[in-house]
Amino acid sequence: MRIFFLFLLFFYSTSELLANTLFVKEITTEEVWKGRVFIEGIVAVKKNGKLIIEPGSKIIFKTIDVDDDGIGDSELYVEGTIIVKGKKDLPVLFTSDNDDKLPSSWKYVMVNHAKYAYFDYAIFEGAFSGLQVHFTKAIVKNSIFRNNIDGFRFSTSIIYVCNNKMTKNRHGIRYEERDSNGIVEFNSIFENEIGIFPVTKCRNKVNFRYNNIEKNGYNIKVGDEQKEDLSFKNNYFGTVFEREIRKSIYDKKFDKNLPIINIKPVSKKPFMECDVKCLEDF
């Protein structure tokens, strides 16, 4: 019995130690994080690994730039499963250890060829990309992306993105659709340099609807290599006047080689909190 308690004590203290500061590390089984977790270097959730992050946790990325490329090197890289379960009053914070929270202080939470990703009530700040999702089914809800180069970035994924705030990033949402499909709805995308940046290979399989996209340098800006016209119907662009809305959308009107962004019908009024109905099942 005593040995058992000693074992428990050892196991608990070891877990606590690991949960405090992580350097280069691979997660290959199920692991739960809560409280403050420091990451210095790369932490990878491998194929069979599962990371669950509890409400109120703070994941703090140390500001290091070993390769001197101006982008912090600390990151969380997920190839397995990640479940981030914040709550409205206890969000999970992904941030840097410096006070300024300048963009690119840390690299990103990267979900790539992963099994599944779920983020609810998370905050991403001061990163190169707050969250990147590629080749993965992912749900991102009720979260805040602020002061990053790219707030939320995705490609080739099945995504549901609902009721998030993207603000003060270079790009609120940046995406290369490729074979993605999904829905982006009820998000507030404001005061970014570019609200939404469809870079290339976008084909309208991701439905952007019921979003408030306003007060950005450009609300939407099409990438130079995007070929197909794109549809952003039923969104609110900060005004009802079409001429004003068109000024905030960088497309064929600015450069004849670019495709057209179709916005009609536009919402005449912003979507309010009471309008938000995120899908339970996706």
Added chain:
Amino acid sequence: MFRRLLISFLIFFCFQGISFACVGKTIFIGHLDTKEDEIISNILSRLITERTGTSVKLKKYSDASTIINAASSGEIDLFIFDNIKISSFSKIADFDKAKSDFNTKFNLVFLKPLLEHKNEYIVPIIRKDTLKKFPALPRLIEKLNGLLPASIVSNLVKDAEKRGIKDTVREFLKSKSLI
């Protein structure tokens, strides 16, 4: 100290594949330490970043031969030379002959000149490898053709001294509807 070295080592060697796969590519532009070169390179940098999302970094060099060496060795991807600098290397003034000469000697490709008047020109020069990675880049850079005569560049330099290079470049590109 030892811990930091160990972390650096592990980041570089254990996870190099992961790390480099996802930040995206970076284009390095080399330029001479003159106000004119700096402003043109900043314009190029901003245009590429804003239109493609690709990160661009500028590197300053003290003389033209160092830029050529940097491009040949892969330290930079792109730079801009005028006919005077080009002829100092290839001893050929004619654009097409110089183009072929640079291609053979240095593995560098001339894009369409930004400015061309009689035998005078300013031309973006790019590494062949970079061109393979960014095949659409020439088409984008061509949008600057004819927009940067010496008088405009000189005004932009003056403007940058007053308001800073970032705002000057941004406003210039916006005024041309390029960003």
